[in-house]
Amino acid sequence: MDALMKTGQAERAGNPKTYDTRKIDRRHALVWTTAPLTAPEGGDTADRRVRGVPRLRLTVRSTAASASLVAHLFDVAEDDTARIITHEPLNVYGLTPEEDRTVTWRLQAAAYDIPAGHRLMLVVDSKDPLYGDASVTWTQTVVTSPEGAPSFLELPLG
DSSP states (O other): OHHHHHHHHHHHTTOOOOEEGGGSOTTTSEEEEOOOOOOOTTOSOSOEEEEEOOEEEEEEEESSSOEEEEEEEEEEOTTSEEEEEEEEEEEEOSOOTTSOEEEEEEOOOEEEEEOTTOEEEEEEESOOTTSOOOOOTTOOEEEEOOTTSOOEEEOOBO
């Protein structure tokens, strides 16, 4: 808890924690990354602005009746270091093992400027030490994007 408090205090002071994206274990997390962002067409600034509540939709299949998903959205610099823009956990209950369930959830509200040349990275995992979870040990959760319910990340750009 002490480390969490120090990180929160640094964030409020304008010194956010940086993450090395090369350390994300891609054997256990799903990772999507955009190309480097450019200025909006006709825009007079190089920054992209996220303003509001992002929304994420994924289709989940588990070998258990419950699963957890934790989404993290990062701003990734050219050197592969990242700063968190927003995140949100989701516990899904009442799953029928081996059947698809499409879930949509809102991430925490954000007001964040992404510099030109940076990339967005969405990381989805089933564990986060900050949150309790509904995942069952030794089970498997699969995330898909079926034709009838494609996965998406909706960003409120301002």
